[in-house]
Amino acid sequence: MALSARGLSLGQRRAIWAYIFLLIPLSFFITIRFAPTLFAMSVSLFRWDILSSNKPWMGLKNYETLFADPVFWQSLTNTLLYVALSVPLQLVSGLFFALLLQAGARWRGFFRALYFIPFVTSTVAISWVWRWIYEPTFGPLNKLLAVAGLPEQKFLASPDQALASIVVAIVWQALGFYVIIFLAGLEAIPHDFYEAAKIDGARAWDLFRHITLPLLNPTIVFLTVIGTINAIQVFTQVLNMSFQGTGGPLNSTKSLVLFIYQQAFKSFKMGYASAGTVVLFGLILVITIIQLRVTTRRVEY
């Protein structure tokens, strides 16, 4: 191997360049991503009030308090409800409109753009628009119900309807993303498969069940995981749509992240809130592991 003047081989000199390139990014990931992860875990073991200099060691007390806190359990249950409601709705409606768009080829670009608009606009702005739409006495949705002769609904003001109302706004905003990804998945399916099946006399439903769905499997898995992780972290919509941003009424819309936010930045209990984030981390970790299991076992068609 050719040696340079400084006695380094070409390969070594290139390696040094790679290390130079990686110096700033690697320092960033260590100090801004990795170290804070460990720090959050350790903070969860203290009573860490940002306003007081005294930060006593708590051991696992924060976790004990957390697991005995009914509001924590409620926000955890709510979070799972957000996942259970929004993910299937997004998948089904996303696939439905993607199939329609694929079939209605002439105006595809136009409709695709139309469906995508909510996804690019600010979630905060959209949350307030929906809040106004849901307004119990003067909102347009109740006016519409009145015209149809249906009883007035409280929507965001009712503990039974508030969470579902927020889910509708979430699904409405995310739909465009699901449509786009499903469309890309659909376009990747070779046309020959359908032609061959049609020659064999397959009906539209058979084509969908035996060709489209199995071949879309990777897309469905991907969107399920993305959707689940997003729904577990739901925050902006809840803060902006629930009454006074507290996750009400009666904590019926409070998500895990809103609970953590309130503990950390309204009550300044950083240690207690950190314990909550560790639980959140655990939840996401479990989902990631399940995802890895499913995707590595994926069958090639």
Add this chain to the structure above:
Amino acid sequence: MAILSQSRYARPPRWSGQAIIYALLIVGGIVMVIPFVWMLATSLKPATEVFLGNFFPIEPTLGNYDAVLKKVPFARWYLNSLIVAALTTLSVAFFDSLTGFALAKYEFRGKNLIFVFILSTLMVPTEMLIIPWFILSNNLNWVDTYWGIMFPGVITAFGVFLMKQFFEGVPSELLDAARIDGVSEFGLFWRIAMPLVKPALAALCIFNFLGNWNAFLWPVIITEKMDMRTVPVGLAFFSGEAGSSWELIMAGASMATIPVLIVFLFFQRQIIKGIALTGLKG
């Protein structure tokens, strides 16, 4: 006429099928657009009309926009959002590419370990890091500064992963030929490899700019002064304090939404392509 009706009879299911498809697409389209129309309509109504039954304003006025601009520094929030989103995107475009390039095109000890390490940071949710970031920012006086809003996002693991994949498609022979011509190692990255991954880079920039422009959780924590808020944070506080003055809240929401809509209408093809690309690679 005869030909027309004949062809219609020849394929009746197709024709009615298309009609149903377009009808459903139009209904879906109306559902997607009507909240925006409602937002704009309300923002143009005088306060006396807001609680009447009419959908569109009877006497449209721009007074609500005027009132919002007098009450809160919306222009300043715009500037803040623009600075934060633009600088973060520039930084991400440069550093994510550089990291992806080093990991894709160089052989060195610890390469796989570094890649797996960077990827593994993706598993940790932002919410977990926010408390340490806030304590850090508090100690270093980063609260209410642009750097404070930006620093968590100036390099992203996702972008590194995306760019690495695309740089792997750049032929090594091309880089070696350029080396022989005396191009420096940084020149290889900047002048030879970067132009070849432009589509991926554009997609990453779009994805990142939108994400930072609409970001809420971290900016709401790190900004306390009115003048340092970004558009979403400012709008959230303003709306929270506006009570039931829906005409003002909708004027604020319109101001936050309209510029994004205009940009989207011009670049919708590229934006949708970019999101699809980043989404699929993720």
